[in-house]
Amino acid sequence: MLVAAMATDYDQLFVKAALAKGVLPPEGAHEALERSRKDGDAGAWLLKKGLLTKHLVSVLADEVNRSQMPKVIGNYRVVDKLGHGGMGSVFKAVQLSLQREVALKVMAGRLARNQHWIDRFLAEARAMAAINHPHVLTCFDAGQDKGKLYLAMELMQGGDLVRLVKSRGGRLPVGEALRIVRDCAWGLEAIGRAGLIHRDIKPGNIFLDLAGAAKLGDLGLACFAEAAAEDGTSGGQPLGTPAFMSPEQADADDEVDIRTDIYALGATLYALLTGHPPYEGKNSFAVIARVLQDPVPDARTHTPDLPPAVCALIARAMAKRREDRPATPADLKQLIETTAAALGIALVTPAAPDLAAPSDPPPEENDDPYLSQPSFVAVKAGGSTEPLLDQDSLDLLSESSVQASDTSTPEIAAPDDTTPDGDVAVEGKVRRIGGRPSRPAARAGATxxxxxxxxxxxxxxxxxxxxxxxxxxxxxxxxxxxxxxxxxxxxxxxxxxxxxxxxxxxxxxxxxxxxxxxxxxxxxxxxxxxxxxxxxxxxxxxxxxxxxxxxxxxxxxxxxxxxxxxxxxxxxxxxxxxxxxxxxxxxxxxxxxxxxxxxxxxxxxxxxxxxxxxxxxxxxxxxxxxxxxxxxxxxxxxxxxxxxxxxxxxxxxxxxxxxxxxxxxxxxxxxxxxxxxxxxxxxxxxxxxxxxxxxxxxxxxxxxxxxxxxxxxxxxxxxxxxxxx
The missing domain is CATH 3.90.1580.10 (paralog of FGE (formylglycine-generating enzyme))
Structure with missing residues (x-):
């Protein structure tokens, strides 16, 4: 929701810990809680106002996270806290029955007593369970344990797009951004086929696996299209993130369909390429006003060297009239691929690492790039050169097979017989692994x-x-x-x-x-x-x-x-x-x-x-x-x-x-x-x-x-x- 009705459990615990340690005066605590009801994150507000240092905010946050982290919830052992928000917290956990790591979303206690929020939480579980696609987060399980509602999801080790953009200095290369949004459009196709609308697509809700493949997640606001057509959004109050809302979603009185998610993907592409959301303002209401009234911004305001074709793609996906946008996720996907092809960009989705996948056969020896390197050369007394280790007898960087029959080790001299650099010298025949011809062994102590x-x-x-x-x-x-x-x-x-x-x-x-x-x-x-x-x-x-x-x-x-x-x-x-x-x-x-x-x-x-x-x-x-x-x-x-x-x-x-x-x-x-x-x-x-x-x-x-x-x-x-x- 745009405005929180009350301070989150996390913010209340944060302020309470600051008071207990004597680092925050009571009047500052009261104002911090008032602010957190509107904007959330009391710690960030206290830091901005200079009432707490960055170090103190970090220490208090760690203390609150530890206090909020349960040990076991249902069939899951909690390992670490990944984050928190208005609806609850997300933990890294292990499913005890299968020893599988998951992301465990647990609803905040104050909301778990409200049937409206319980219904919304369970709706997210049903929405995720209705979809099975490589570019949508997988839901494994949902349940309740001792009053705690939880949702077990696929754990994405690569973090979200917000983290990725920050790690890249504030923006992504055009090819990578197009590939990510193309993959999300692919996932959105599956969401649409399930009769759903996501309604909260943004960089923070797009997650990456270790290979960099993108997946749509956080379907907490997802609703079935028929229900959206009948009921509008939520009693006249828009749900979602203002900067990424379509005009019809921000208006709150109009029907929404899958094209609102197409708009959000266009806004996400804008953010990935510029490091800024399409619309900014002092508060949520100011942002919504700009979404409804201002034209689609030109991404070249922030990134002047963007190709015009990419800017045109963003403008079409974010068109004010939904009739002017791509009609389906498949249409958006095709538009992205066509644009990339015109720019000579290959959109290759990285394969997720799979330990159990069969490997390719070893390359042929002549295909090894290291074999083309010059062999070792020693200088003779007369100035001419000869191979010290010729290609046939010793390819140091070539591939070889370790043969089962070749199991012996060379004889080693006594510990006091060492080479000048301190290594033990080798006696006897030194054999190569892999069946190539051996080189003559040096005398003991020779180098x-x-x-x-x-x-x-x-x-x-x-x-x-x-x-x-x-x-x-x-x-x-x-x-x-x-x-x-x-x-x-x-x-x-x-x-x-x-x-x-x-x-x-x-x-x-x-x-x-x-x-x-x-x-x-x-x-x-x-x-x-x-x-x-x-x-x-x-x-x-x-x-x-x-x-x-x-x-x-x-x-x-x-x-x-x-x-x-x-x-x-x-x-x-x-x-x-x-x-x-x-x-x-x-x-x-x-x-x-x-x-x-x-x-x-x-x-x-x-x-x-x-x-x-x-x-x-x-x-x-x-x-x-x-x-x-x-x-x-x-x-x-x-x-x-x-x-x-x-x-x-x-x-x-x-x-x-x-x-x-x-x-x-x-x-x-x-x-x-x-x-x-x-x-x-x-x-x-x-x-x-x-x-x-x-x-x-x-x-x-x-x-x-x-x-x-x-x-x-x-x-x-x-x-x-x-x-x-």
Whole structure:
């Protein structure tokens, strides 16, 4: 409704909390509640008037949100609060029976006692249940529990269009805006076929999945077209959002039909391209007056470089006379597509990520874009050149299959036989994974010419690497170093390939969630050869943010961990802490875009071509630290043998966070998989307190992303990119 009859439960609790903390005088509280009855959001009004600081508003809002958040409603466990409005609150929740994440809309208690609002809430549930379309939010369930009315809907992880526009600096590119509105018109077709009118289409009611596909939501004002024709809107008072209302809807006395939603989509397109609603005013009544009286605004007032054809499309969709608008959503959809085609814009709806979708077969080796890069070249004494690693014997960036028969690891010299850079040297024959011819192995302690000494740096070596080279390990063994101050982290090249993820049925201590399935990777990546050490974590924290960041680090001190030591892995970090580390690292090392490995990337690298429980072994003793040898403490990294691809401490020492949410494995082959839906995040590798079976390559664990536990750390990866030189 345009005017709230009373302050919302949220605003009353907000003002009450401010009074209880003594940060708001009683007279300010009274005025805030009066204002919230008209405009809503007492906190925003108090901030605007200078009665509260932004920090206090944030603290009080968090307190109110926590106080309003129930633990369980019906068959749903509440996880987090997503938002609130005049009719109630929306929570992120888990459906207990199916372990499915949902958006749970719960009606405000004061409204749940009013039959008029109960009927409207249930009408929304019926409206959503009448539609099944990829561009309309899906309704799963509706019910009542202990006086609470709730509606369970599809959870959209990408947020709404308001959030998207803000993240893009206030407006969207023409192609993206046209595609979103075209998809909404497609969804509106389904709404129309169900005999419904939405009546509240606007950027805040259009939601995005993780791939960016748009869906119409919030059908709280939706009504059946026949009822609208018989009853008008709502007793002479218009319902909806004034800036996006059609003139007939704003008039409140006229009949409305699906063309009022077509108008709203035109207004939404205007807002996406300009960052402003079509009509603005001091209050709702002023906006309605402009909707009824002013001509359709020209979007070029805000965005001068918009194509005239797009402005004409907006003007037609927002025509004052509904007879002048596209007659149906299908007509609007066709008009958008025709306009885009005339401008040479392809409207491609992104596919939603689907973990269970069958993957494409691996590309042919000659189709890999990385194969066209120059091979390594070494300079001879006489000045001529020869391939250091020729194309036939070693394509570092080519795709390979991990063969089940190729499970052994190269022999490694004793720990005191190290190369000058501190890595363990390799003895004996070094074989390639994937069946290509082997290159001759170097003598123990020998090294090959580092790439950094070559006349031209390969295009796939990033500019932010402080050093790079190749040594005598399997999988090509190219490496780069990343320096933060005096602390260096080495990353190893992991080539693309295919492997069997999970464990065979006869593996000892196998768990039910380790179903075997084939996984393929299409691109190479750099993986840190150790978990993040305390020295590196603290160096990143101390360096980022300039003088202020260094002072802040000095005040906070080093990261608090259970067993202190620069070369020990960092632990007691949450998944969110690790995401922040990646952001900070990107500020410290410009151009570096680190992330957590996906669960499949982690296992692929841990196996390094092996099919045994541990990388080329049946026990983890010589590969890592577990309850057999760790005596209950973490240990400095690189004190145990590396696997065949030069990676240390993958079996034990600390569990390592992965990017994925925890979920059941599919049984179909996958390509570049990542699980984006779920409550918990995956951890891999086991730790110094775990039995050996917990350190197996296939073993999985799950932890809530905001939990920081002892014996849980992280390892980073960076995607390989080809520099344009």
């Amino acid at each position: 090959m010419t580092p790439v950094s000494e070559l006349p031209d740096k390969p295009a796939w070596i990033p500019d932010w690497a402080s050093a790079w080279g190749i040594d005598q390990l399997d999988n090509g063994a190219a490496w780069i170093d990343v320096s933060v101050g005096s602390v260096v982290q080495r990353f190893r090249l992991i080539r693309p390939g295919t492997f069997t993820m999970g464990s065979p049925p006869d593996e000892i201590e196998r768990q039910p969630d380790e179903t075997q399935h084939q996984v393929s990777f299409s691109h190479p990546l750099w993986m840190a050869d150790t978990p993040v050490t305390q020295a590196w974590w603290n160096a990143v924290s101390a360096t980022q943010g300039g003088l202020f960041g260094r002072l802040s680090h000095a005040v906070r001190g080093r990261h608090k961990t259970r067993f202190v030591g620069d070369e020990r892995p960092v632990e007691q970090v949450s998944w969110h802490d690790c995401q922040e580390l990646c952001v900070r690292l990107g500020r410290v090392v410009p151009g570096l875009r680190a992330r957590l490995p996906t669960e499949s990337e982690w296992e692929y690298a841990a196996r390094a071509g092996s099919t045994t429980p541990f990388s080329g072994a049946d026990r983890p003793d010589d590969l890592g630290w577990c309850s057999l040898n760790a005596v209950g403490v973490s240990h400095p990294v690189k004190r145990k043998r590396a696997n065949a691809w030069g990676l240390y401490d993958l079996h034990g020492n600390v569990w390592e966070w992965c990017d994925d949410c925890y979920g059941e494995y599919p049984v179909v082959p996958l390509r570049n998989p990542v699980q984006r839906h779920g409550i918990y995040r995956v951890c891999r590798g086991g730790s110094y307190v775990d039995d050996p079976h917990a350190c197996r390559s296939a073993r999985r664990s799950r932890i809530a992303p905001d939990i920081s536990r002892p014996f849980v750390g992280v390892r980073l990866v960076v995607e390989v990119t080809i520099a344009r030189r």
